[in-house]
Amino acid sequence: MYIPKKEKEKLILEAAYRIFSQKGFYNTKVEEIAEAAGVGKGTVYEYFSSKEEIFEKVMQFQVNELIRRIKKQLDSFTESADVEDKISKLLDIYLGFARKNMWLFYALVTEVGKLRPDLKQWMHTARSKIFKIIEEVMLEGKEKGSIRRDLDTQIAVPFILGGIRVSAETFFNMKGNIDYKYWKKHVLDIVLKGMAASTGNMPD
Amino acid sequence: MYIPKKEKEKLILEAAYRIFSQKGFYNTKVEEIAEAAGVGKGTVYEYFSSKEEIFEKVMQFQVNELIRRIKKQLDSFTESADVEDKISKLLDIYLGFARKNMWLFYALVTEVGKLRPDLKQWMHTARSKIFKIIEEVMLEGKEKGSIRRDLDTQIAVPFILGGIRVSAETFFNMKGNIDYKYWKKHVLDIVLKGMAASTGNMPD
Amino acid sequence: MYIPKKEKEKLILEAAYRIFSQKGFYNTKVEEIAEAAGVGKGTVYEYFSSKEEIFEKVMQFQVNELIRRIKKQLDSFTESADVEDKISKLLDIYLGFARKNMWLFYALVTEVGKLRPDLKQWMHTARSKIFKIIEEVMLEGKEKGSIRRDLDTQIAVPFILGGIRVSAETFFNMKGNIDYKYWKKHVLDIVLKGMAASTGNMPD
Amino acid sequence: MYIPKKEKEKLILEAAYRIFSQKGFYNTKVEEIAEAAGVGKGTVYEYFSSKEEIFEKVMQFQVNELIRRIKKQLDSFTESADVEDKISKLLDIYLGFARKNMWLFYALVTEVGKLRPDLKQWMHTARSKIFKIIEEVMLEGKEKGSIRRDLDTQIAVPFILGGIRVSAETFFNMKGNIDYKYWKKHVLDIVLKGMAASTGNMPD
DNA sequence: TATGAATGAGGTTTCATTCAT
DNA sequence: TATGAATGAAACCTCATTCAT
Numbered sequence: 001m002y003i004p005k006k007e008k009e010k011l012i013l014e015a016a017y018r019i020f021s022q023k024g025f026y027n028t029k030v031e032e033i034a035e036a037a038g039v040g041k042g043t044v045y046e047y048f049s050s051k052e053e054i055f056e057k058v059m060q061f062q063v064n065e066l067i068r069r070i071k072k073q074l075d076s077f078t079e080s081a082d083v084e085d086k087i088s089k090l091l092d093i094y095l096g097f098a099r100k101n102m103w104l105f106y107a108l109v110t111e112v113g114k115l116r117p118d119l120k121q122w123m124h125t126a127r128s129k130i131f132k133i134i135e136e137v138m139l140e141g142k143e144k145g146s147i148r149r150d151l152d153t154q155i156a157v158p159f160i161l162g163g164i165r166v167s168a169e170t171f172f173n174m175k176g177n178i179d180y181k182y183w184k185k186h187v188l189d190i191v192l193k194g195m196a197a198s199t200g201n202m203p204d
Numbered sequence: 205m206y207i208p209k210k211e212k213e214k215l216i217l218e219a220a221y222r223i224f225s226q227k228g229f230y231n232t233k234v235e236e237i238a239e240a241a242g243v244g245k246g247t248v249y250e251y252f253s254s255k256e257e258i259f260e261k262v263m264q265f266q267v268n269e270l271i272r273r274i275k276k277q278l279d280s281f282t283e284s285a286d287v288e289d290k291i292s293k294l295l296d297i298y299l300g301f302a303r304k305n306m307w308l309f310y311a312l313v314t315e316v317g318k319l320r321p322d323l324k325q326w327m328h329t330a331r332s333k334i335f336k337i338i339e340e341v342m343l344e345g346k347e348k349g350s351i352r353r354d355l356d357t358q359i360a361v362p363f364i365l366g367g368i369r370v371s372a373e374t375f376f377n378m379k380g381n382i383d384y385k386y387w388k389k390h391v392l393d394i395v396l397k398g399m400a401a402s403t404g405n406m407p408d
Numbered sequence: 409m410y411i412p413k414k415e416k417e418k419l420i421l422e423a424a425y426r427i428f429s430q431k432g433f434y435n436t437k438v439e440e441i442a443e444a445a446g447v448g449k450g451t452v453y454e455y456f457s458s459k460e461e462i463f464e465k466v467m468q469f470q471v472n473e474l475i476r477r478i479k480k481q482l483d484s485f486t487e488s489a490d491v492e493d494k495i496s497k498l499l500d501i502y503l504g505f506a507r508k509n510m511w512l513f514y515a516l517v518t519e520v521g522k523l524r525p526d527l528k529q530w531m532h533t534a535r536s537k538i539f540k541i542i543e544e545v546m547l548e549g550k551e552k553g554s555i556r557r558d559l560d561t562q563i564a565v566p567f568i569l570g571g572i573r574v575s576a577e578t579f580f581n582m583k584g585n586i587d588y589k590y591w592k593k594h595v596l597d598i599v600l601k602g603m604a605a606s607t608g609n610m611p612d
Numbered sequence: 613m614y615i616p617k618k619e620k621e622k623l624i625l626e627a628a629y630r631i632f633s634q635k636g637f638y639n640t641k642v643e644e645i646a647e648a649a650g651v652g653k654g655t656v657y658e659y660f661s662s663k664e665e666i667f668e669k670v671m672q673f674q675v676n677e678l679i680r681r682i683k684k685q686l687d688s689f690t691e692s693a694d695v696e697d698k699i700s701k702l703l704d705i706y707l708g709f710a711r712k713n714m715w716l717f718y719a720l721v722t723e724v725g726k727l728r729p730d731l732k733q734w735m736h737t738a739r740s741k742i743f744k745i746i747e748e749v750m751l752e753g754k755e756k757g758s759i760r761r762d763l764d765t766q767i768a769v770p771f772i773l774g775g776i777r778v779s780a781e782t783f784f785n786m787k788g789n790i791d792y793k794y795w796k797k798h799v800l801d802i803v804l805k806g807m808a809a810s811t812g813n814m815p816d
Numbered sequence: 817t818a819t820g821a822a823t824g825a826g827g828t829t830t831c832a833t834t835c836a837t
Numbered sequence: 838t839a840t841g842a843a844t845g846a847a848a849c850c851t852c853a854t855t856c857a858t
Contacts, residue, residue, distance in 0.1 A: 008842085008843095025230075026229075026230040027318065029826090029827070029828090030827080030828065030829085031827090031828095039843075039844085040843060040844040040845065041828095041829090041844080041845065042829090042830085042831085042843065042844050042845060042846095043842075043843050043844065045828095045829065045830075045831095046841095046842065046843070046844095049829095050828080050829080051827095051828070051829095084400075106306075106309060106310030107310070114231070127374075131374075138399070141399075145401055146400060146401060147399050147400065147401055148397070148399060148400065148401045149401070150393075151390075151393075151394070151399050152390045154375075155371055155375060155387060155390045155391060155394070156390075156394055156399060158367075158370050158371040158373075158374035158375065159367040159368070159370065159371035159391060159394055160367065160394075160399075161370060162366045162367045162368075162369055162370020162371055162373075162374075163362075163363040163364060163366045163367030163370075164363070164366075165366055165370065166362050166363065166365060166366020166367075166369065166370075167359055167362040167363035167366055169362075169366075170331075170335075170362035170366075171358075171359065171362065182356075183359060186355075186356045186359045186360075187359060187363060189354075189355075189398075190355070190359070190360055190363055190364075190398065191398060191399055192398045192399055192400040193352070193397075193398040193400055194393075194394065194395060194396045194397040194398030194399075195342070195345075195351055195352055195355050195360060195364075195395055195396055195398075196288075196350060196351065196352065196396035196397055197349055197350055197351055197352045197353070233851090233852065233853085234852075234853060234854085235820095235852080235853095238819095238820095243818080243819085244818060244819040244820060245819075245820060245821095245853095245854095246818065246819045246820060246821095246854095246855085246856085247817085247818055247819065247820095249853095249854070249855080250817070250818070250819095254853075254854080255852095255853065255854090433638075434637075434638040435726070437830090437831065437832085438831075438832060438833085439831080439832095439841095442841095447839080447840085448839055448840040448841060449832095449833095449840075449841060449842095450833095450834085450835085450839065450840045450841060450842095451838085451839055451840065451841095453832095453833070453834080454838070454839070454840095458832080458833080459831095459832065459833090492808075510718075513718060514718030514719070518635070518636025518637070518638070518639065518715060518718065518719075522639065535782075539782075546807070549807075553809055554808060554809060555807050555808065555809055556805070556807060556808065556809045557809070558801075559798075559801075559802070559807050560794075560798045562783070563779055563783060563795060563798045563799060563802070564798075564802055564807060566775075566778050566779040566781070566782035566783065567775040567776070567778065567779035567799060567802055568775060568802075568807075569778060570774045570775045570776070570777055570778020570779055570781075570782075571770075571771040571772060571774045571775030571778075572771070572774075573774055573778065574770050574771065574773060574774020574775075574777065574778075575767055575770040575771035575774055577770075577774075578739075578743075578770035578774075579766075579767065579770065591767060594763075594764045594767045594768075595767060595771060597762075597763075597806075598763070598767070598768055598771055598772075598806065599806060599807055600806045600807055600808040601760070601805075601806040601808055602801075602802065602803060602804045602805040602806030602807075603750070603753075603759050603760055603763055603768060603772075603803055603804055603806075604696075604758060604759065604760065604804040604805055605757055605758060605759055605760045605761070620821090620822095641847090641848070641849090642848080642849065642850085643848085643849095651822075651823085652822060652823040652824060653823075653824065653849095653850090654822065654823050654824060654825095654850090654851080654852080655821075655822050655823065657849095657850065657851075658820095658821065658822070658823095661850095662849080662850080663848095663849070663850095
């Protein structure tokens with residue numbers, strides 16, 4: 001059975017992704033990746049020069065995929081679409097990503113010291129890109145009047161993304177069978193309305 | 205110079221904490237811990253049976269410390285203290301913890317599969333404990349009327365804690381020199397009032 | 409472009425020779441040889457059964473070439489040619505060979521344990537052949553009276569060849585820009601007259 | 613059985629020396645060295661950071677040993693000692709070294725490209741040192757009138773050392789049972805008197 | 817009790833050789 | 838015949854843990 005070159009690289013990356021997700025970087029052996037990809041150990045090294053490189057490529061692929069999905073989603077909205085709707089959709093996408101890639105976020109934290117400097121730079125850029133896209137939506141909301149004028153979006157964006165990530169992690173990992181719609185409705189409520197009762201925050 | 209047994213154990217744990225924080229679990233060598241603690245490599249094994257055990261003890265100590273601090277802080281409030289004030293103080297404490305213990309969160313994710321089951325249980329319990337304490341404050345807020353009645357605190361607590369952690373990480377790591385007061389004011393605003401303009405949310 | 413079989417084999421051998429010369433046996437990868445020869449890695453194995461076989465063939469070719477050149481040179485002399493002249497020319501040839509094939513001498517030493525026994529035998533024979541040819545010249549010198557009668561040619565031949573090899577290596581590697589004529593004149597002086605002053609060595 | 617630290621390092625170096633001598637650098641496995649030294653594989657790495665470092669240390673030790681022996685020998689001569697006698701003794705020492713360290717000479721040739729630059733420098737210096745010492749003897753001979761005035765010692769020294777090395781290698785390896793005294797007498801004859809018959813070389 | 821030298825299982829990586837196309 | 842992708846044995850090296858002192 002012949003498998004084209006590009007195809008096999010993808011096969012290995014997908015296998016690596018699965019195992020990294022389950023076990024993290026250090027507990028994943030290259031041999032396991034090979035096995036899961038259905039190739040020999042040596043073959044892995046035909047496509048990647050080291051375990052670290054596999055890790056980097058997997059990471060880059062996932063992050064690019066996230067950006068692609070977010071952009072695609074935003075493109076599908078009409079000009080007049082509701083900002084809250086947009087945010088709601090973005091949360092869906094981000095959540096899906098975050099739940100699958102918990103390991104990646106944390107790997108970045110602990111690995112960051114050993115990563116090649118250009119990868120560090122790449123990550124920084126990617127992160128900024130994502131934040132920027134979401135910030136854009138919020139700024140649009142500010143203009144349209146649905147988002148508070150005095151909101152510092154540079155604080156708000158990571159706050160919300162982080163909140164979603166952790167809340168979801170807790171909620172779904174711990175209870176497992178919770179109602180997603182219920183969870184999202186409440187999260188959106190917090191995000192938009194906050195926790196306080198009748199804050200009566202008026203436009204400045 | 206004689207050093208009592210308990211003292212030396214603490215010395216090792218503190219050293220381990222410092223190194224784990226900087227390098228993560230896998231990039232920390234037992235020898236480094238010993239060195240940083242000023243004891244011999246063999247001595248470490250007089251006090252702990254394995255590197256994993258050191259990790260567990262460090263983790264437990266940190267988490268217990270967090271709980272202790274939170275409780276202490278709450279105890280210091282008078283009966284009539286403002287809920288927003290309480291939350292504000294809790295955020296301070298949690299933030300301090302989160303910024304120092306990023307690696308711990310990660311380790312939990314990747315290590316969790318290899319950890320002794322009772323430790324997993326312990327972690328779960330500790331987490332619940334922290335959430336419960338903070339939930340308590342929110343429930344108090346609900347009763348006093350400063351927190352929305354329809355807030356699902358089980359969703360809100362991890363959301364907020366996660367938001368704080370990530371927002372802070374982004375903000376301080378990336379900009380470094382940002383004004384903490386400014387950051388906290390805005391975070392509290394988001395937490396309490398949400399992002400939406402004039403939500404005018406009325407008590408049910 | 410069609411390349412006849414024999415031609416391609418030669419292409420590979422020449423490439424192998426170049427790379428072996430530069431990097432030695434162990435630091436040369438079969439892939440490099442293939443690349444340098446302009447053929448595919450698999451193709452190399454169509455012509456040779458192993459890396460060792462390539463090595464053997466290269467070695468045999470070089471040694472045969474050396475013998476061929478020496479013989480050709482000697483054949484070009486007239487009957488009455490001066491022995492010292494002959495020796496001088498042989499030194500030129502041997503030096504050229506030695507400087508290019510340092511690696512080969514080494515490989516022989518370290519590889520000898522792993523070489524096929526018949527190759528070992530072959531090497532022994534080839535070596536003897538070279539020695540014999542040069543010995544012949546010396547014996548001719550003895551008869552003609554220009555070489556000492558009591559010279560043990562079996563000792564002298566390797567001595568001189570070794571001396572040339574190492575002296576040249578030192579001289580040219582280290583100083584690089586030395587005058588070849590000067591060097592040879594002095595070497596010939598040592599070879600013929602020795603180091604001693606006015607030894608006045610008389611025929612026994 | 614306790615073995616002091618320095619002792620064990622020596623044990624490993626000696627074992628490494630034996631195996632390198634027999635098999636060369638590349639065919640020697642670290643595990644073999646460990647085994648031959650009677651220690652565990654990991655122990656080797658307690659004393660040396662890599663196989664290359666072992667090689668370097670072995671080489672340095674041998675070369676230093678050679679220098680030490682030569683110096684010691686020369687120191688033992690009286691002021692009025694015969695130059696020919698000195699040379700004769702030096703040949704003994706050098707020969708003993710060369711026969712045992714064939715692999716080392718050649719390893720230097722092929723390895724030289726991969727060696728750490730400071731080692732290369734070290735080798736260069738060591739080589740010069742040895743040459744210088746022997747040159748010294750020859751210069752002394754020139755002054756005393758027993759060595760030709762027009763001898764270029766910079767050419768002669770490597771020539772003679774190389775000649776000895778290779779001649780001995782051939783002679784003893786191939787015939788094995790040859791008479792050492794006989795061999796040396798003839799070598800000295802070549803070195804001092806040259807091959808030519810009654811050259812009658814007069815001082816210029 | 818305290819130590820650090822010794823250990824070897826276990827991991828990563830290389831590369832000669834095979835084999836399907 | 839020619840190729841180069843695939844392979845896995847074999848080598849190097851690390852480091853948690855043991856153990857003799």
